[in-house]
Amino acid sequence: MKIKEKKVLVFGSGISGEAACSLLLREGAEVVLYDGNDKxxxxxxxxxIPESGNGSLQILLGTLADEKKAQLLKTLDLVVMSPGVPxxxxxxxxMRDRGIPIWGEIELAYEAGKGEVLAITGTNGKTTTTSLLGQIMKNYTENTxxxxxxxxPYTSVALETTEDSVIVAEMSSFQLETIETFRPRVSAILNITPDHLNRHHTMEAYIAAKENIAKNQTEEDTCVLxxxxxxxxxxxxxxxxxxxxxxxQRILEEGIYLDGEKIVLSLNGEKTEICTVNELNILGTHNHxxxxAAAAMxxxxxxxxxxxxxxxKEFQGVEHRIEFVAEKDGVVYYNDSKGTNxxxxxxxxxAMNRPTVLIGGGYDKDSAYDEWINAFDGKVKKLVLIGATREKIAQTAEKLGFHEIVMADTFEEAFExxxxxxxxxxxxxxxPACASWGMFKNYEQRGDKFKELVNQL
Known part of the structure; x- marks a missing residue:
């Protein structure tokens, strides 16, 4: 579809919606940005939204009156959905009943951009794998x-891409729901466990959205699983x-696997040891x-x-995810502030392979902590608790037979x-197994504070 002079509704503002609007305006579209939030x-x-190109922009907020909605739908050539909108x-x-094409932001970027895509999805591990693969590809070609x-957002760079660009894309199930022609040269699904069922309603629908990543791939492409x-x-x-x-867990004839501590690639009948897990800076089987997955892609x-x-060997991991901070006086410090549940x-x-002093607690999201406490598995020597959940966690721990608990009133006291x-x-x-709200604006701020305290030692 040629975008120029087409009337396109971008449904949902936010970072994806704004980037989609910018791309469409640069392509000369007549853009209507709609968001149901009138505040x-x-x-x-x-x-x-930068003003550029020959397009025009109209913003509609709040509930649309029936007459205005009918009038708008009559004139649309395309709808671009932001990932957060069901x-x-x-x-x-x-819109569907009227036969209006409905794309996601990813489909728009793919149609407008050039180059080859390496796309990653899965319930857990997407960001780490995407960051690591991005680093590998940048070391291979600067045009990544x-x-x-x-x-x-993919839409924020699509028009800068060239035929020899490599696009490494982290894809959520929300983004994968609305693809039409999107075809990655290499795709990966890391794992699938129940998530986002409030949006997808059934596990089958969630799995189907994830599996969309490979729906347009051909014999020339590869899917890593x-x-x-x-x-x-x-x-x-x-x-x-x-x-x-x-x-x-096992040695594969074709693929990549752990053989003891060695990561071995078996491709086209040839086995190559890539490195050992001890040479990685990211800890835990999930990170291995x-x-x-990144190496295979x-x-x-x-x-x-x-x-x-x-x-x-060089990759340091994703910030705030089991991130190695420093070793001080023989003690290693890890920031996993992203552990918000x-x-x-x-x-x-x-991921810990030594006796561990753990900081837990924070904002109360009505979580249950039994499984978390049971996962201590003899590794946690002391649990230092903070925040609104500290009493609840302490009671759970005592009930499960873990008694090495210390309470702290502030984050600084917990660290001391x-x-x-x-x-x-x-x-x-x-x-912490809890959100940061109440003490911090977000988990990033909490993690930054932890790192600051470590580096002051």
Missing amino acids: LDREEILSK TDLPIVNE YVVGNIGN NYEDAVTRQFGETLKAKVLYFSS ENAM AAAYGVPVEIIRKTL PDAAIKGIQ KCVEYAEPGDAVLLS
Whole structure:
């Protein structure tokens, strides 16, 4: 579809909607940005959308009166959905019934851009894998863009891409719901566990959205899948694309796997040791899987093993996700402030390979903490609790037989207690299993404070 002079509705503001508007305006479209939230500031939205190109922009906020809605729908050539807007809203169904093409922001960027796409989805590990693959590809070619759910909309760079660009894209299930022609040269599904069921309603619909990542791939393309995930393993048997599995549990004839501590790539009958897990700076089996997925995708694209190996050894991980901060007086400090719920924080504990002093607690999201406490598994020597949830967590821990609990009134006090209890050979881990609100604006601010305190030691 040629965009110039077409009337396009961008549904939903926010970072994706604003980037989509900018692209459409540069392409000369007549753009209507619609958001159902009438409390948004029109001037603030306008200030974030650069004026460029020959297009025009109209902003509509709040509920549309029936007459105005009917009038608008009659004139539309295309609708571009922001990822945060559900695709089963009555107004969206009405658009569908009228035969108006409905694209996601990813489809728009793909249609407008050039180059080849390496796309990653999965319930967990997307950001780490995308960041690592992005680094590998940047070390291979400077003409690399890292985009998508990682915070940099694909639409914000699509018009800068060239035929030899490589686009590394993190894709959410929301973004994958609305693709039409999007076809990655290499795709990956890292794992699938229940998530976002309030949006997708059923596990089947959630899985189908994830699997859309490979729906347009052909025999010339590759899909990287987790052999240890029953859903992705079975999905691999249905694909046109070449399938490359990764496994942390078994040796594969073709694919990439852990053999003891070695990461081994087996491709076209040739086995190559890439590195050992001890040479990685990212901890835990889940991160070893992320590293294997990124390596497999790069290898499938044709990146030399030397570049993959060098990047894997250098990669420091994603900020605030089991991030190594420093070693001070024989104690290592890890920032896992992104562990904002018990499930995420369990990964932080599982990654520790030494006695650990743990900071937990924060804002109360009505979570249950039993599984998290049970995951301590003899590793946690002291639990230092803060925030609104500290009493609730302490009661759960006592009930489950964990008694090494210390209360702190402030974040700084909690940190001081950790320094006091940690001995050479121990780890101090910030992985609170709770949101940061109440003490901090967000988990990033909490993680930054932790790092600041560590670096002052």
